[in-house]
Amino acid sequence: MNREWELLHTPGPTPIPPSVERAMIQPMIGHRGQKCKELLENIAPRLKPIFGTSGDVLVLSSSGTSALEAAVVNTTSPGDEVVVVVAGAFGDRFAKICETYELKIHRIDVEWGSAVEVAAVEEQIQAHPNVKAVFVTHCETSTGAMHPVEQIAQKVHQDSEALVIVDGVSSIGGTPIDMDGAGIDLLVSGSQKAMMLPAGLAFVAVSDQAWSIINDNPRPRFYLDLRSFKKSLDAGQTPFTPALSLLFGLQEVLDLIEGEGLEQVHERHRVMREMTRAACRGLNLPLFVSDEAASPTVTSIRPQTFEAESFRKVANQEFGLMTAGGQKHLKGEIFRIGHMGYSRPANVLQYVSILEIVLRRLGHEFEPGSGTAAAQDAYLQATKELD
Amino acid sequence: MNREWELLHTPGPTPIPPSVERAMIQPMIGHRGQKCKELLENIAPRLKPIFGTSGDVLVLSSSGTSALEAAVVNTTSPGDEVVVVVAGAFGDRFAKICETYELKIHRIDVEWGSAVEVAAVEEQIQAHPNVKAVFVTHCETSTGAMHPVEQIAQKVHQDSEALVIVDGVSSIGGTPIDMDGAGIDLLVSGSQKAMMLPAGLAFVAVSDQAWSIINDNPRPRFYLDLRSFKKSLDAGQTPFTPALSLLFGLQEVLDLIEGEGLEQVHERHRVMREMTRAACRGLNLPLFVSDEAASPTVTSIRPQTFEAESFRKVANQEFGLMTAGGQKHLKGEIFRIGHMGYSRPANVLQYVSILEIVLRRLGHEFEPGSGTAAAQDAYLQATKELD
Incomplete structure (x- = not known):
């Protein structure tokens, strides 16, 4: 790529x-x-x-x-x-x-x-x-x-x-x-x-x-x-x-x-976390960290039905999506998606849909579109004051 | 934005x-x-x-x-x-x-x-x-x-x-x-x-x-x-x-x-068209141009259940997504999404998911995630030799 x-x-x-x-x-x-x-x-x-x-x-x-x-x-x-x-x-x-x-x-x-x-x-x-x-x-x-x-x-x-x-x-x-x-x-x-x-x-x-x-x-x-x-x-x-x-x-x-406002910057990160975690739940992907401890900047996933490194390889080769693997004893056990800094809900929507395609290639079972719909739900929930 | x-x-x-x-x-x-x-x-x-x-x-x-x-x-x-x-x-x-x-x-x-x-x-x-x-x-x-x-x-x-x-x-x-x-x-x-x-x-x-x-x-x-x-x-x-x-x-x-190869560049555009059109079908959005005449560089949509300009406004204000409206007598009747040049399937996945969120805001009825799943299907169909 x-x-x-x-x-x-x-x-x-x-x-x-x-x-x-x-x-x-x-x-x-x-x-x-x-x-x-x-x-x-x-x-x-x-x-x-x-x-x-x-x-x-x-x-x-x-x-x-x-x-x-x-x-x-x-x-x-x-x-x-x-x-x-x-x-x-x-x-x-x-x-x-x-x-x-x-x-x-x-x-x-x-x-x-x-x-x-x-x-x-x-x-x-x-x-x-x-x-x-x-x-x-x-x-x-x-x-x-x-x-x-x-x-x-x-x-x-x-x-x-x-x-x-x-x-x-x-x-x-x-x-x-x-x-x-x-x-x-x-x-x-x-x-x-x-x-x-x-x-x-x-x-x-x-x-x-x-x-x-x-x-x-x-x-x-x-x-x-x-x-x-x-x-x-x-x-x-x-x-x-x-x-x-x-x-x-x-x-x-x-x-x-x-220009964005520091509070809004923090809120944007929080929304990205909620969207990412909702998508993982929608896709039956086990989250590595509890809701209480989850960071708004990075989300770790511990897949059970495919190799974490296979995901990273296909996502990278096919879509140029760069994620991180696990470190030390978590190597090969988890993969990590960063959602911080110059990143926002539109980026989450993009990597969630890429995630879905790669999961389909890897044979993980789920309803196509369900991770996307869950991320959208989380987004709409977080921004409901706009309605 | x-x-x-x-x-x-x-x-x-x-x-x-x-x-x-x-x-x-x-x-x-x-x-x-x-x-x-x-x-x-x-x-x-x-x-x-x-x-x-x-x-x-x-x-x-x-x-x-x-x-x-x-x-x-x-x-x-x-x-x-x-x-x-x-x-x-x-x-x-x-x-x-x-x-x-x-x-x-x-x-x-x-x-x-x-x-x-x-x-x-x-x-x-x-x-x-x-x-x-x-x-x-x-x-x-x-x-x-x-x-x-x-x-x-x-x-x-x-x-x-x-x-x-x-x-x-x-x-x-x-x-x-x-x-x-x-x-x-x-x-x-x-x-x-x-x-x-x-x-x-x-x-x-x-x-x-x-x-x-x-x-x-x-x-x-x-x-x-x-x-x-x-x-x-x-x-x-x-x-x-x-x-x-x-x-x-x-x-x-x-x-x-x-570097990409001219044939592959053309194929990438063709795949973006197929993904975009499949998503529109999945979302019950009327395509303005027939399959036979559809361009691989731009797709026009003629919505029936919401205003084309409302879509463009919300997509722009909320996600920074820039699309084009209709010209002359098509003003307000259609909106157009460009998918050419420095654009690729990952971009289509992104705008399709944004499209879904905006449709949800505008009250258009569809199964959330169905446009995304349809675009993914079209992508997987087009690239099935990778399987």
């Missing part, structure tokens, strides 16, 4: 809106000049509502993992006790970074596809009163399950001084989050998911409590030292050369999000 | 493939230099198979109507008798141009939505032995009906010396045509339909017989004088400044068409 025809529905990278593509091919400007200062000062306040904070959102020129690492190296010292929730590949990555930096990890392993219970975190906090930080993934991209990070943050702060550090890579921009209200201390994300950009920017939002830890933290760090980013941001600068074309793109992304 | 979200399914303009967009933003080059000569010499032979000819295909920097006018002014003189087939707005335009240039018109009016009978053309030719040219539209964009231009050309040449001049604006690139084999004398088109470009280029393919008329034709003409284009083409030039960015784009379009 020619790349011109591809339909990108992986849970990151995601498609880039044409106006963002155009914004990114503007001529380069000096990154120490007035124009870049204006660009940075334009972007900074507009990121805050997306992260649900009135505090600073630092922009790093690096990909999402660097933001996870920045969260670890800026807030902890070797030997510190931390709690890490692991319910998929990205929780596991947080744990690996913590191991690399010689932390003492109290790991909460949750069945992949499920959300952690708030009580399980509470238990660890109470059992280990010296815990310095709790690391938890908001949307676990590898499964499509969301952890109740706001409730976890509130509970942790009731019981301890630990920081709550959240990986929002595949949630930010696609789902509401009240960082300040819930007391989340670090909320990190990347550019290539619901933020509708290529990879290459990482975001770190920081609470006041976190700053007091970060400022006093003696651990050596350089490129990821958040103090440098904060100091530069206050001067309308970046500490190191920024990924300028991505910043041009980010400005246009903010225009698009504000 | 933000323009970023639009789904362009008018029968021209049509969406531009991203690689063509990128090709068009190359730096400008001097149009009298070696690089432009190489560009023109690269393009010229590659256009021929698309027009079904081994002769020259001239490229004018102007839109499709200029090619219709070029056909008229280069082949006729005031007072010449011509036959014009009129079965829609574009046949009518051919007639208007002929009137403007003071030709004596034998007009064959055909019910809009129908194809002309070859016998009706034969009758006019026999009744008027001095006819110099027969003008006929290949795909009548305003209705979605195709005239049997190859059979008409063969019949006219059996009976007379008249040239056969065909408007292929909304057919070329989307449907096979054997210009040389059928004896079509002028075959003209534009860039903004199945050729996947913005408007701004017009194409004129010319037979040897037509050249002998054109070369001796005394009628004054300048920008549209095909002799200038032929002379320049032979020297790897254009007579006037060419629309350079569109030529860059055209080169990429030719790469795409050759």
Whole structure:
């Protein structure tokens, strides 16, 4: 399939809106000049509502993992006790970074596809009163399950001084989050998911409590030292050369999000989730995540009557539909459809109908059109105020 | 609806493939230099198979109507008798141009939505032995009906010396045509339909017989004088400044068409027509054109249970789906969906499902999903060799 025809529905990278593509091919400007200062000062306040904070959102020129690492190296010292929730590949990555930096990890392993219970975190906090930080993934991209990070943050702060550090890579921009209200201390994300950009920017939002830890933290760090980013941001600068074309793109992304309205952006993602899940039910396709934990940005399906990888192969070869497979022990067990960022109900209608055709080719039994009708029902239900 | 979200399914303009967009933003080059000569010499032979000819295909920097006018002014003189087939707005335009240039018109009016009978053309030719040219539209964009231009050309040449001049604006690139084999004398088109470009280029393919008329034709003409284009083409030039960015784009379009294979391009259009028509049948939507005359590039629907314009309005406002309405006396009576150029079965699946949702909003009765299932059936039928 020619790349011109591809339909990108992986849970990151995601498609880039044409106006963002155009914004990114503007001529380069000096990154120490007035124009870049204006660009940075334009972007900074507009990121805050997306992260649900009135505090600073630092922009790093690096990909999402660097933001996870920045969260670890800026807030902890070797030997510190931390709690890490692991319910998929990205929780596991947080744990690996913590191991690399010689932390003492109290790991909460949750069945992949499920959300952690708030009580399980509470238990660890109470059992280990010296815990310095709790690391938890908001949307676990590898499964499509969301952890109740706001409730976890509130509970942790009731019981301890630990920081709550959240990986929002595949949630930010696609789902509401009240960082300040819930007391989340670090909320990190990347550019290539619901933020509708290529990879290459990482975001770190920081609470006041976190700053007091970060400022006093003696651990050596350089490129990821958040103090440098904060100091530069206050001067309308970046500490190191920024990924300028991505910043041009980010400005246009903010225009698009504000033009649509942030609440409407979140609602659009919610509707896409409902449509996708309704279609799967209509097609007798087992959903991997419960309704309560399901992310508005990615849906995982665990087929019983055909191979997940066969679906992905046929959908890709015949329709250019790009989905993701399972990771680690879920490889071959599930496939994942991303519906975030530059994606909307019309895209869901399209991939649901493609899904139906591929299921027909694979011999899965269902009433043709029933997934489509179910997705339409969910759409009409969600938008019934238009009637 | 933000323009970023639009789904362009008018029968021209049509969406531009991203690689063509990128090709068009190359730096400008001097149009009298070696690089432009190489560009023109690269393009010229590659256009021929698309027009079904081994002769020259001239490229004018102007839109499709200029090619219709070029056909008229280069082949006729005031007072010449011509036959014009009129079965829609574009046949009518051919007639208007002929009137403007003071030709004596034998007009064959055909019910809009129908194809002309070859016998009706034969009758006019026999009744008027001095006819110099027969003008006929290949795909009548305003209705979605195709005239049997190859059979008409063969019949006219059996009976007379008249040239056969065909408007292929909304057919070329989307449907096979054997210009040389059928004896079509002028075959003209534009860039903004199945050729996947913005408007701004017009194409004129010319037979040897037509050249002998054109070369001796005394009628004054300048920008549209095909002799200038032929002379320049032979020297790897254009007579006037060419629309350079569109030529860059055209080169990429030719790469795409050759990469897919011209036969496969035509087959893709045929499959889109079959899917679209099957969906309409499944949804109890009356098709405006018979199976025999239906174009692979555009489908017209004449709704009975709701207003055509209501459909267009809701589809546009809610999904950004751009369709066309009826023209002249068909205004408000039909709507037209374009499926040509940078469009493929996955796009049909998408607009069929959108169509279903809008029909549900408009209270049209049908089994939800039935149009989708019918389109899928047509797709699977057309591609059954993959099974």
